[in-house]
Amino acid sequence: MAVGVLALQGSFREHIACLRKLGVEAMEVRKPEQLEGLAGLIIPGGESTTMAKLAEHYHLFPALREFGTSGKPIWGTCAGLIFLADKAVGQKAGGQDLLGGLDCTVHRNFFGCQLNSFETQLPVPALVSEEGGPSSFRAVFIRAPAITEAGPSVEVLAEYTVPSNFQASSLDQVEGQEELQKVIVAVRQKNLMATAFHPELTSDMRWHRYFLKMVNGDKNLECRKESSMMGL
C-alpha cells in the first residue's frame, strides 16, 4: 500500500517522513500519472494560492478530482484544507482555483498572519488518549485557516474556542459572524479529512494513524498515542 503526498510546495517532506516512520510506503506526487495505484493522498500545508497555481501548471486538477470522487481518502492540512474546501473567503481569497469536495466555507487566514501563529492543546474526542480519558492534541497553527461553516454531511472532529482577547482582525472579516466563539479546525466528510493545523510538525502520529485507518477502510478509527513505541 502506497500513500502519496502532493509535493508541489509546503511541508510535504515532513508528511513523507511521518508516513515512513509508520512503515508506510510514501510517494511524492507532482504529475497526474503519479496518482495511479495510490491508496490515499495527503495535501500538505504551505501556501494555497501557490499550490493551486502549481497544480494548474502541472495539469493536476482533473486527476486530483478523479482521485477524490473515486472515494480514495484525501487528507488536507492547513493550505491543503483550503484546497479541499468548496469555498474560501478572507484575505486574498477568491482568485485561486480550489479542488473542492469538502462542503465547507474556509477562512484562509482566520488566525491572522505569520506572527499570529500559535500552538495549543486542542480537545479531540476522535483521538483516544493513552490513559483512556478525554483526549487532546498539541496542535500547531501556522498562518492558519478555520472552517466557519460546514454542511450537514461534514463530521466535526475538533473545534477551537476563540479566546475573548483574540486580536486578529480576521474575525471581523467573517461576514455576519462577528460574535463567533468557536471555529471548526478538523473535519471529515466520507473519504475526505482536513485539519487546519500541522500534525506533521509534531512527534504525535495519531492523526497520521487516523488517516491510515481511513486508507485501510477501517471503520474503527480510534487511534492510540504510540509515538514512544514508534521511537518518535
Ligand code: GLN
Ligand atoms: N493561510 C495559508 C494559505 O492561505 C495556509 C497556511 C499554512 O498552510 N500553514 O494558504
